[in-house]
Amino acid sequence: LNAGALPVPLTIEQTSDVGPTLGKESVNASFLAGAIGLGLVVLFMILYYRLPGLVAVIALGFYTLFTLALFKVIPVTLTLPGIAGFILSIGMAVDANILIFERLKEELNAGKTLRAAIDAGFHRAFPSILDSNVCTVITCAILWNIGTGPIRGFALTLALGVVVSMFTAITCTRTMLYLLVPTNLSQNAKLWGLGTSWLHPGEGRVYSIMSRRKLWFSISGAVILVGLVFMGLLFKSTGAPLNPGIDFTGGSLMQIRYETQVPTAEAVRQVLARFDRGDSHVTISRDDKQVAIRGKFFDRDQQRATAERQRIEKALTEATGKFQIEAFEDIGPTMGRELTWAAIKAVILASLLIIGYLWIRFSGLDFGATAVAALIHDVLVLLGFFAAAGYLLKWEVDSLFVTAALTVVGYSVHDTIVIYDRIREHLRLRQRGESFDLVADRSITQTLARSINTSGTLLVVLVPLVIFGGKTIQQFNVALLVGVLAGTYSSIFAASPLLSMWRSWERKKAQAAAKRTEEKPMVAAAASRAPKAPATRPQPKPKAALPAAGGDGAGDAEVAVAEEATAATVARATKVGPKPQRNIKKKKRRF
Structure with missing residues (x-):
């Protein structure tokens, strides 16, 4: 501090060790709630995915050990925002396994062998896992460089968790599945969860999501509008859109x-x-x-x-x-104005980088722009909820709320990209005449079970934390719960319809450009303005004159020769060429 970071010298007057701001009772209650939630996740994975679910639980154990080892080696100090990042990374680790297992079930139902299904499932799920995790790491990198204190702790733990979860999903889960191929377990369809599926409308049918986009937009608009109304009421009474806590006001x-x-x-x-x-x-x-x-x-x-x-x-x-x-x-406040603006600038810069990355990966601006629009939708829903809670229940926002908002940002992008990756895959295989809305509906139908399962695993962890986690961090857990629900809704009912509207606008724009009138010169050329010569009509053939009665022979001969010469001249002038033969071969070729 004395090296120049502050304009005045400092002297230490007192140093003392302090206890945790979170009491032992709150920590124990949070651990109990987390254990309940984790147990429910394990139970769901085994009951729904059967043998692959058990493999995912073992891989999740490896993930936890690897992550904690990294926390010890680096080392990482676990603050409450850091714990939030770790919990979110656990959800993403479970999501990676769910993505792989859903693809695996699709390949097995298509009639492939287990080994071929494992290869195809990992190959087809890898782009989704890669793109979603890269966008999350981009967000974490920006937060680490711009943010300070608790924001950097959240970014570090989430980035490490995402990298480790990707490693365990691709290596540990894949290796354990390959070990099951030569065993008798590979021939039992029930053990691989082929008989357990839900949210599938049936063979050849899809959910009609795009045709009801006005309904989904109306629901989102109504929720956001209510939140904006409460923000306005709070701003009128307190001068801020949310009730600021002591971290912001002192x-x-x-x-x-x-x-x-x-x-x-x-x-x-x-x-x-x-x-x-x-x-x-x-x-x-x-x-x-x-x-x-x-x-x-x-x-x-x-x-x-x-x-x-x-x-x-x-x-x-x-x-x-x-x-x-x-x-x-x-x-004074512990969460100063500079720290708050640093978090806002970090989110804006991360959004721009995400748009650029998705522009490159998906070969279009529309995917990245609509994904960020869905992200803004989720943040507005969270802000509106806390504005209403602040006005009605006197809830205040503190530094933990900033952490919860950053968690929502990370999850929203992750969930949206998984659906976008399936849309990209179907666009490559689109049949002639298929509309983009049909492709989007098919993609959402195929990924709906994965979206609900992933959100469900996070909800069964967060709901016990809200109920049993203690009063100290209850609002933080509620913010995470609202963010997960908003992220799941926006990825299905906001991001994809926005992408459909973008494509429809581009199509109409292209059609309008194709219908433009052909440009022609306003003044015709000189050759085209010259009057054309009138067509000459053939002269009728003159009749031969009869000899006059009583005429002499010489005069008659001269008259006859003159008439023959005149007739020959007229015949040459009115002679018509032979009629051309019809091109029979050309007509046959045209037919």
């Missing part, structure tokens, strides 16, 4: 020292909750027997603020024991 810091035993952070929060201060940050320093309480500002009126402080001190003394107040002061 607050009051009360530092106390206990005489004997130091209470737990949860015990202190329970007392503060009686005075509508349950969201305060409580830090415990057991060596110094100190407790630091950072909460929202007290009332501006000095008398009311003093009265509230005295009531809090009395309640804390009765519940936790005797203590002395060492400091009471106002403090």
Whole structure:
């Protein structure tokens, strides 16, 4: 710090070890909820995918060991945003296996052998896994370079998790499946989940998604509009579209020292909750027997603020024991304006890079632009939900909300690209006369089970966290839950219809260009303006004159010779050429 990062020199006045801001009870509750969710994921994978599901569970164990080993080697300090990135990477690891197994079932149903189905399944699923993971890593790289503190922790853990999940899906899962080929298990169709499928309308049928795009857009527009209304109401009353927490606004810091035993952070929060201060940050320093309480500002009126402080001190003394107040002061925000703008700029830059990458991979701007549009849709839904919760339930946003929004960004792009990859594959094999809407409907129909299964595995982890994860991180878990639901909806009912509208606009534009009138010169050429000579009509053949009665022979002969000469001249002038023969061969060839 003294090397020039700050304009003033610093001297250390006090150094102390502090306890975690998340109490032991909250951590234990989160681990219990996570264990319940993970157990439900394992149960679902085995029941739905049978033997491949068991292979995926083993590969998920390898993934966890490899990731934790990397966290230890680098090393990585696990903050709450870092844990969120790790949870999201677990969901992506499960999604990679689901993609592979859905492709594997398609190839087995097509009549291929197990080995050929494994080869084809991995080959066809790899582009989806690669493109989605590359876009996620791009987002993480931008967040790491621009963000600071908790944002960088989230980016690091998510990037490491994505890379490791791709490695375990391609190597561990594939190797274990190949080991099952020469066994008797390879001939049992039920063990490979061929009899278990859902969300398939039947052979040759597809769900009609594109034709109802107005309905889907109306639903999205209504949800976003409601959120914007609540943002406007909050902005009118508080000056901000969301209720800012103490991380953004700052607050009051009360530092106390206990005489004997130091209470737990949860015990202190329970007392503060009686005075509508349950969201305060409580830090415990057991060596110094100190407790630091950072909460929202007290009332501006000095008398009311003093009265509230005295009531809090009395309640804390009765519940936790005797203590002395060492400091009471106002403090600034921990989530400054610079950090917030850094996160926003990181998301914007990552979106531009994602558009560029998808432009190259999909050979068109439309895929990348509509994927980012779906991403913006998900962020607006999340902001609208918290605006409504802030207005109705007085929820406040803090640094964890920023982490949840970044998690939504990473998941939304990942889910959308999987569907886009199937559309790209079907466009290459499109039959003559097939519309783009039909291709998109077929692609969504084939990937719908995968989308619901992936989102379901994340939801069965997040729902127990919301219910049993404790009050401290409940809003964070709710934000993740809303983001996953919005991302799943947008990838199916927003991104693909937007892509269809883009293609329809391009088609109409091309048709309009083809119908342009042919350009002709306004003034004709001189040769074309010259008057044409009138066609000469053939003169009738003159009749031979009869000799006059009583004429002499010489005169008659001269008249006859003159008439013959005149007739010959007229015949030569009116002679018509022979009629050309019809080109019989050419007519036969044309027929």
